[in-house]
Amino acid sequence: xxxxxxxxxxxxxxxxxxxxxxxxxxxxxxxxxxxxxxxxxxxxxxxxxxxxxxxxxxxxxxxxxxxxxxxxxxxxxxxxxxxxxxxxxxxxxxxxxxxxxxxxxxxxxxxxxxxxxxxxxxxxxxxxxxxxxxx
Amino acid sequence: xxxxxxxxxxxxxxxxxxxxxxxxxxxxxxxxxxxxxxxxxxxxxxxxxxxxxxxxxxxxxxxxxxxxxxxxxxxxxxxxxxxxxxxxxxxxxxxxxxxxxxxxxxxxxxxxxxxxxxxxxxxxxxxxxx
Numbered sequence: 001x002x003x004x005x006x007x008x009x010x011x012x013x014x015x016x017x018x019x020x021x022x023x024x025x026x027x028x029x030x031x032x033x034x035x036x037x038x039x040x041x042x043x044x045x046x047x048x049x050x051x052x053x054x055x056x057x058x059x060x061x062x063x064x065x066x067x068x069x070x071x072x073x074x075x076x077x078x079x080x081x082x083x084x085x086x087x088x089x090x091x092x093x094x095x096x097x098x099x100x101x102x103x104x105x106x107x108x109x110x111x112x113x114x115x116x117x118x119x120x121x122x123x124x125x126x127x128x129x130x131x132x133x134x135x
Numbered sequence: 136x137x138x139x140x141x142x143x144x145x146x147x148x149x150x151x152x153x154x155x156x157x158x159x160x161x162x163x164x165x166x167x168x169x170x171x172x173x174x175x176x177x178x179x180x181x182x183x184x185x186x187x188x189x190x191x192x193x194x195x196x197x198x199x200x201x202x203x204x205x206x207x208x209x210x211x212x213x214x215x216x217x218x219x220x221x222x223x224x225x226x227x228x229x230x231x232x233x234x235x236x237x238x239x240x241x242x243x244x245x246x247x248x249x250x251x252x253x254x255x256x257x258x259x260x261x262x263x264x265x
Contacts, residue, residue, distance in 0.1 A: 036225060039218045045211065046250055049257035052198055055191045085176050088169040095166060123180065131188045 027109040031087040034080040041077045078123060083116035161220050168217040175213055178206040199261045211254045219247040 019025065051061035064070045090108050093099045099108050182203055186194045197203055222243045230236040 035221050039222055042250055046254050049254055052195050052261055058191045085173060089173060127184060127187055
């Protein structure tokens with residue numbers, strides 16, 4: 001009976017390296033990556049709220065976020081947030097049983113990507129103008 | 136012995152393995168929090184946009200106002216609940232050995248609880264001036 005206790009290797013389904021890369025598959029991977037990014041991005045939100053307690057700490061935070069690396073992180077955070085939100089919306093649509101036809105799911109995947117990039121650029125554009133625009 | 140146990144196979148009873156039977160709850164929670172987050176994210180983005188270029192004094196006045204503080208609190212707590220389950224799914228997908236898996240799962244919980252408490256404390260301090 002001893003050999004019964006060693007688990008038999010389970011059959012594995014083909015993984016990433018087997019399939020041709022498709023848009024829907026890429027969006028699925030990106031959804032997970034942006035989710036993981038936002039997981040650590042919450043630290044930025046926490047820092048922002050802690051820093052708000054004192055003018056000095058807030059100035060430090062603003063200096064960091066205003067630097068090129070800070071802006072890059074914030075830009076990435078904005079896109080990840082919007083992409084993950086739109087990707088989540090796509091999942092909610094799928095949960096109703098709609099949008100599974102080949103053309104529909106391709107369109108939804110494309111809409112997620114175009115929507116997240118477009119909204120990010122729009123938000124940053126509006127923010128840039130609100131901050132005084134080109135000076 | 137529960138009904139589910141009684142109807143399971145002998146091999147499964149011996150190994151004590153099988154579905155945890157709590158996956159559907161996580162699935163539903165993820166969907167419910169995501170629906171809430173679609174709305175709350177708009178509130179979060181609008182708040183951040185409203186603070187752009189403001190002085191520290193003006194910024195905390197906005198942050199400490201009840202409506203903004205409540206929306207931010209809801210956004211943060213719902214986000215943390217959502218990302219706690221999400222990271223748990225990622226860990227279970229990729230980490231298969233017991234020790235690193237359980238370490239990662241516990242680490243995930245610690246991270247989420249600590250970040251949540253820190254954010255609530257920071258917002259409470261702003262709102263109530265502790």
